[in-house]
Amino acid sequence: MPSKTLKPIIEDVIKDMVNEELQQTALEFVNFIRSNRMTPSYASANSWKVQYKGKPLCYIRTTGTAHYYNLDDGSWHICFPVYTDEEYDIDLTDESMHVIWDHVRDCTRCYNCKPANRLTINGRVFDQVCHQWLFVRNPDAEELTCIMKLVDAIRRSRISW
Numbered sequence: 001m002p003s004k005t006l007k008p009i010i011e012d013v014i015k016d017m018v019n020e021e022l023q024q025t026a027l028e029f030v031n032f033i034r035s036n037r038m039t040p041s042y043a044s045a046n047s048w049k050v051q052y053k054g055k056p057l058c059y060i061r062t063t064g065t066a067h068y069y070n071l072d073d074g075s076w077h078i079c080f081p082v083y084t085d086e087e088y089d090i091d092l093t094d095e096s097m098h099v100i101w102d103h104v105r106d107c108t109r110c111y112n113c114k115p116a117n118r119l120t121i122n123g124r125v126f127d128q129v130c131h132q133w134l135f136v137r138n139p140d141a142e143e144l145t146c147i148m149k150l151v152d153a154i155r156r157s158r159i160s161w
Contacts, residue, residue: 007042010060017046017062019074022138026076029060029139032148038155050151055158056081057151071137078147080134080154087120088153092146097122099146105130 014026033040033050038057040048046064050057059079063071071077090097100121107117107130117129126133136147 010040010042010048013046013062013064014076017064017074018076022074022076025139025141025144026060026062029078029144029148033060033151036152036155038151052155052158057154057158069135075138077135077137078139079132079136080150082117082119082129082131082133085118086157088122088150088157090122090146090149090153092122092149094122096142096146097124099136099143100134100150103134103136105133105135107131 010030011027014023014030018026030040038050038052040050040060043049043059044065046062047066048060050060057080059081060076061069061071061079062076063073065071069077069079090100101124104119104121104126107128110130117131117133119126119129119133136143139147
C-alpha cells in the first residue's frame with residue numbers, strides 16, 4: 001500500500017488497484033483533468049484532490065482509501081464537495097442531467113457538519129445537501145461524459161472565487 005510520504009502517481013495506483021475493466025474510464029477521467037490544466041494532488045492513501053489554480057473541484061479515490069468511503073475491491077469513485085451555496089449551469093439535456101440529479105445526497109449530519117447547503121444545477125434547486133453531495137462509483141462512458149461537464153462547470157465557477 002502506498003504511503004503518504006511517497007505521494008504515488010494516480011495513474012500508477014489506478015493500474016494497480018482498479019479492476020482492469022474499469023481502468024480505461026478512470027484513466028480517461030485523469031487525462032481529462034490533466035489536459036484541462038487541473039491538478040490531481042495526493043490527499044491521502046489512494047485519494048487525490050483535483051484542483052484548478054489551487055481551488056478544489058472534486059476528489060478521485062480508489063480501493064485502499066479510507067474504509068468509510070465503502071469502495072469495493074477494484075473500484076474507484078469521483079466525489080464532489082460543497083463548500084457554500086453553489087449554482088452550476090451544465091451543457092447537458094435534462095435527460096442526461098439525471099445522472100447527476102438522481103445522485104445528489106441529502107445531509108444526514110454524518111460528519112456533524114452544518115447542513116443546509118443549497119445547490120442549484122441547471123435551475124433545479126436542492127436544499128439540505130450533504131457537504132459531499134455526489135459520489136459516482138465506477139462511472140460508465142455516458143456517466144463520465146456528464147461528470148466531465150460537471151467538473152468543467154465547477155472549474156468555471158471557481159475562477160470567480
